[in-house]
Amino acid sequence: MDFPMFHLDWLNDRFLIAAVAIIHVMINHGLAVGFIPYVTWLEFKGVQRAGKDQIVDWHWDELIHNKMKVGFIITTTIGAMTGVGIWFTVALVSPSSIGSLIRVFYWAWFTEWLVFVTEVVLISIYYLTWTSANRSLRSKLKHIRFGAFLSIASWITMVIIVSILSFMMDPGNWNTHKSLFNGFTNPIYIPQLFFRTPVAMLMGGVFGMLLTTLFTKKESILRSQVIKLGGKWVLGWTPFALAGAIYYWNAMPEAMKANMSTAVGSMDFAQYYDVLKYVIIGATVLSILLAGWAIWKPQRLNVGVVIVPCLFIFGFLGIFERVREFVRKPYVIGGYMYSNLLREEDYPLYKKDGILKHATYTSVHEITSENMVEAGQNVFMLTCSRCHTSNGINSVVNVFEKMYGRGKPLDEESMTAYIPNMHQGRTFMPPFPGNKKELEALVAYIKHLQETGESLSGAQTDGIVVNPMQNSEQSTKMYADTLSVSRR
């Protein structure tokens, strides 16, 4: 409303955030938090396996070093950039919410940043000093200790970020006392951490196994031995991952219900929640199968076999993230800001005056019978476009056709009756914020969209139109008194 609206009309704005964030979480969990302890453990095994006058089993060490190289390259390129990418995409799509969160969580993120810098420095030192550390047993053991350090630093980034994630799911706290401490004491915090830690270990192990199959020859003994150890790692973490998942799964609706997240009661949540159960069972069975195969028949394991559970277990995390995102609805910041980026407390004003009047950027501020469709387009952009497109993914035409019948002309009267009440039945939807005229304009626009198949461009291509009631000429006139006061 106060920001130019960036909008991707086919792909959907949320999709952009989701894609970047999921890649980042997978790399963070799988290739930093989980993979580094796995590599450090194997590096240590290399020392244990060394012959009498050797520092380390050289072939073994070279393989582990190569695996670390992949982890190093991916985390410092795609991993780091998608981390920054989350900031970029959220700032584009959801500026009001991220801006608000940053004002409150500045220190949390600043601390996170310090840990993040430490992590990158440590990971670079760990990887880049690998070869030079191999000159003596003393320096090799020091290097391994360093790896353990790095593992802890990576885990701490998770400890902090989970607190921010938990806070966002705890609406009550935003309106009472906004502090990071609430993130840690939040009912969903411990379950999330319990879930994410072993799952990260699991992901690290499975990814490591994939690399082993890629980097070694099929018949080599080294390959069998490393795969076997990898199998033990996966098997060892699976029960913890299962326990964590069940804990989290059970805690989620309780915690969310306590926080009055209305989306939890909805049919859609029930569906997700149900699917999740099977996903947990599936991921566990797959992990055990893979680990069993790796331990009993390591020589028979190949890339094709490992890649399936690897993708599945990475996907496992993705589905949990999706559900976590969903239970926040209809809010983006619980109890404070709806997912359309409008604050709950401003609703009475919008209902009274209409939203167009208060919008900084709109091409219509006074609705007449001539500008209905154009006004509706502005209303749509301001109140629906964060989640819906005109004719692309999750398009507004499609959601109505799903209700009223595909291909049938949409009935304006029914839509006008439905929209102001939709949040009662579809509890994940925020209430419609506009007044009656804006409702009619929106309905006219949706109907127009169905008829024409028109698309809607965002500010990134079409620019903005400044509302003449919200420009600096108006503001200067209106706030002249306050301004002269503040100048003094």
Next chain:
Amino acid sequence: MDINLLQASNTPVPRDLPLDLPLPEWLLVTLLVLSFLLHIIFVKLMVGGSILTLFAEIKGLRNNDYDVFAYEIAKTVTVNKSMAVVLGVAPLLSINTLYTVYFYSANALTGLAWFMIIPLVTIAFLLTYLHKYTWKAMVNYKCLHISIIALAVFIFLIVPTIFLTNVNLMLFPERWAYIKGFMSALILPNVLPRYMEFLGACLTVTGIFIVWYNGRKSYPVGRLYQTFNRNTLKRMGYYVTTFGLGLQIIFGIVVMISLPAKGINFEVLELMVFGGIMLFVALWFSWKALSADSEQKRDNQFWKVMTSILFFILVYGGSRQLYREQALHKHRDLIAAKTEAFERLSKAAREHQVDDGTNVEVDPALGDLAQGTALFKQNCASCHKEKQRLVGPPVQEMAKIYYGNEEGLKNWIKVPGKKRADFPQMPGFPQLSDEELTEITKYVLSVK
């Protein structure tokens, strides 16, 4: 107010987020400027380093020592680039907090380009690794190998234009209404001169870095190179720095001339002139180092060049911040006043809520069914009509099916299943209380 009235009708005054800053403003500004300077130094080492790698590797086609030199710089680029990224997060956080409205608005207006930074930089990073790790493997495919780093350099040269466009655009809300995509924001005055000055700075910083890097006692110059020694390498560093400083001075002057008047005042100007003098001082020392006839004399200049460059960077950072303040403070006053006024309006509306006609009123004339009818209208009427099918079946049908089975209907509303193949499934209404459900059911069963 001295905002031009013609512009005024197209200058937006958005509201700020009505939340306090997490720290006193001066502290945030300090954090912003210092963390940004740290970030930008590594960015310059990354960009300048990759340019020099490309240049040296091409020269290395004739003289192998240049190839070694290129490889040695390439190894520093991949480390510096990691630092550049992580150090960028802190200033990003701070600018988001301090200039929320301005920064996010500029981001959205140049949205596609702004987002493209992520994939572009990722690709460039992967290319620098590919380039570094295939140095030996691709020794017989030198041209192909050179084109890998050339592509990375190309990307590294594009990305700063996007950043500069954004930090420039955020200063001019009066221009926002005229911006149609990234390209139109790129050609605003001052962006390109600043970009050229930035490229000069990349070379300056990288040059002096090369002097330091090759001067370290533990660094085995003799083992690496055939003909180059420490002295020649240091001289090359000063060569690059001198060249970079020259570019900075030329384009620095263009930057000053093309700077939109809005943010200039005497303090800004003083700082800028002072920064300019520092550049000249750095250039003088750097030239002395370059033209020195012995390694000892060359080394004597190192700290002088280093200090004057660091001093310049600090002054430059400070002057940019002052310019930003000066350019925006009136507009920020307006925003603050407006945000406050809006909060008051919102509060008043909250305290005196009016009916906008979308709330359903209870009609007492309906007697016993009044409550149920109102609740039905609010919760059910958007999908169910009395006599016709809308989204779901008509109320008449329900009344028939649940005749005498009030509990059954209540349970269904709470947790519906799916009965009819040609209807969408009904969402549940667990949020309705038992009393509300009774009222609704009473109404439904009364329909004939």
